[in-house]
Amino acid sequence: MTFKQQVYQQFQLLVTEKITLKQQTLADLRNSAANETKSTAGDKHETALAMLQIEQANTGRQLDEILLQKNALDKIDPLNAAEQVALGSLVETSNGYLFVSAALGKLVVNDLPIIALSPQSPLGSKLLGLQKKDEIEVNGRVYTIEEIW
DSSP, rough: OOOHHHHHHHHHHHHHHHHHHHHHHHHHHHHHHHHHTTOOTHHHHHHHHHHHHHHHHHHHHHHHHHHHHHHHTOOOOOEEESBBBOOOOEEEEEEEEEEEESEEEEEETTEEEEEOOTTHHHHHHHHHOOOOTTEEEEEEEEEEEEEOO
């Protein structure tokens, strides 16, 4: 398995774990709301139920966002390698490794920190289309592309 495939697999695992966690949180909130409807404590009951509904809505939005990230990852073929940075590229820069995929944060793979960023992010959008040895500056930091997988 190539390093890029390992990176891809670890981010897929991360997203799957996030989805499972949010789905479990939603199920727990639904159970709490169902139990709350059985209560007859008046205003206190209505306030608690409203808070649970707000929390359900927020968790639902978070789950939708994670599902969009999973969808973006699913469109990537980890076997593809390109001469230019594109969606799905693993890019080694002078400032570390970047995985152009979805805004998933940082993971460590083989003792190397990898940052997954969206192609719509300021850095991601400037990376698109660049080739090995190209340089860009983002927020006062210079990135030199050393390798693209």
